Amino acid sequence: MAAEKWVYMVTAQTPTNIAVIKYWGKRDEVRILPVNDSISVTLDPDHLCTVTTVAVSPSFDRDRMWLNGKEISLSGSRYQNCLREIRSRGGDVEDKEKGVKIEKKDWERLNLHIASHNNFPTAAGLASSAAGFACLVFSLAKLMNVEEDPSQLSAIARQGSGSACRSLFGGFVKWKMGSKDDGSDSVAVQLADEKHWDDLVIIIAVVSSRQKETSSTSGMRESVETSLLLQHRAKEVVPKRIVQMEEAIKNRDFASFTQLSCTDSNQFHAVCLDTSPPIFYMNDTSHRIISLVEKWNRSEGTPQVAYTFDAGPNAVLIARNRKVAVQLLQGLLYYFPPKSDTDMKSYVVGDNSILKEAGLDGENSVENLQPPPEIRDNIGSQDQKGEVSYFICTRPGRGPVVLPDQTQALLDPETGLPK
């Protein structure tokens, strides 16, 4: 029989997510089991997403992967664990039209081609691993007709990158730390979907960073090994915050949501500082943004904007509604104006319809901004050009989806190679 040449593929899109109760520290480095629960908000994949095409063919002689156009190695344990776990759950697949018939037992000897693409720069520090591994697992599950639900799939994605498990759902997601040694109960569950609290608007300030940052993986390991505050956080502080955050989300209680998000972000960074050697993810620009938000919230009496920072200087700001988001953007652009001759549409990306609402779509509109009345003094002068590379305007978003449109596939349907 002539070698079969069919190529069977699936393309999927997965969102990224931002933790509001942070994951920092593993109790098991191999299975990627955390020392505490975490909770996240899934971001709208229209603005930030990973697209992955996975293909299988008898003509492929080995597993191969391309990330953002560049071939990468799949030999690392994280990829190997995900591939092994998903393959063992592969089901029967039949596509009569294409002449494709795969039985459950065939998966272990068939090779895969994987092409993945982030629509945001890796250097921006926007958690590309989370979206990437979630997309890998989700798309392979679709390809292989895996029968598991998203929580069960999340346990596989978790083994690629801890926070990836939370990208298997839209809206508000909790990663339960679990207690079993084998990690089968360390899974993500959805707390509420993306429509539950759709007033929220998210503005991300991508902050210029002069430093190469400590990777999350090594950073959290150093924290577990050397921070004398980490265990106290994990055992005493986070469990209570998780319960309170679940309540806040359920009740759309923005004041509590803000208080919990901000304090947990700061405590995560405090643990990083308590590490040996100390890890500084936030920089002076991050601090200025925090001061701006803290002052504003206090002057309004009730919080308007929550902030959270991951393992990098970028600020993720969550505004209670569109009107507040517009004011926030005006304040941010006042303190962090673009360099001269910058096109505003490249300085505020994502949902940039907000520029018009903020009166910032015309020429010289930034120069005409007034300092926000509540937040003067001590934030420093207006002349801090270049501190922020750009802003992204987005919102809570949906979970992974299959993209049925062939034009969005990243691999050629004939060859199975990158287009």
Add this chain to the structure above:
Amino acid sequence: MAAEKWVYMVTAQTPTNIAVIKYWGKRDEVRILPVNDSISVTLDPDHLCTVTTVAVSPSFDRDRMWLNGKEISLSGSRYQNCLREIRGRAGDVEDKEKGVKIDKKDWEKLHLHIASHNNFPTAAGLASSAAGFACLVFSLAKLMNVDEDASHLSAIARQGSGSACRSLFGGFVKWEMGSKDDGSDSIAVQLADEKHWNDLVIIIAVVSSRQKETSSTSGMRESVETSLLLQHRAKEVVPKRTLQMEEAIKNRDFASFTQLSCADSNQFHAVCLDTSPPIFYMNDTSHRIISLVEKWNRSEGTPQVAYTFDAGPNAVLIARNRKVAVQLLQGLLYYFPPKSDTDMKSYVVGDNSILKEAGLDGANSVENLQPPPEIKDNIGSQDQKGEVSYFICTKPGRGPVVLPDQTQALLDPQTGLPK
């Protein structure tokens, strides 16, 4: 009888100190009792000190004080507590030559003139309150012939400013937190004098700060009220570190001294970050200095330089010996060169004989500096002029002394008014 016009005065000099196991948080705001022990190094008053002249005369109609030439109010509780406590312990004084005779009971109705002067700028964030209150109490104790030892006097100085109690001794000092409600056992004791470990050289980088900083007093109160990590630090971490630090000092164990100083400084700043609203005392320049030192220590295998930061961005760097201090200074001047046309003698003050040893006393000597081999990359470029205002080179130093020389008095011996 004609009004007596004699003026009786004493002038004293007191050092400042830098904590290596930090005091941050009070259990009693009125008596200034801390939540944990602290340990400090006294700095050489030749370079950083407060000089205070205290005078008493029947012709003075009220207590008055001048600080750095400007009259200030003594009505605050801290000054009132110190004055009351020291007056309550006054003894008999007689100076036949001047015709001065004061009985113990007279002190409560006699008034004082106090003039105090720091030889370093208050804005430099170099703990002027500590030196100031220590000097006030010490000089008044000498004036009033108070029969208390230095530890007893420290309990009075403590009520002016907590860290002032540690400036009643030279060398290495511990402030025992005490357990009594009345604070009578919350006192400073000397662990070792300034000759005990006189290899150490201290370089302070006075870092430019754009922000007005949160005062220590309000900052630590906010930390006590809002940080969920502070109590754990105070109860679990600091007691062990205090014991280890006492051992390290006793044995001149520089590696342990460094590990403890750096970890405790970072943990103090971690607790500040864990406060609501978060407090950022260190800035990007502070972080760059830490990175430089951490990399150097790791590349040498055994620590060469310890760092510690108080409630501000200034770096206090403690080098294990003179040779290391010279290398450290060269490294610092490479990464933080002075602005053009700066006189090196105003850029490195204190013991600036170190400039010659570092080959940095000639013109253009900074431009000729080579990057230190161990600490390249990731510290950023050399072009960070102006980040550091200046450096101070000093060492561990002696405790308070009386200055018998009348020319050093800050008050006129006839009028009792500032010269």
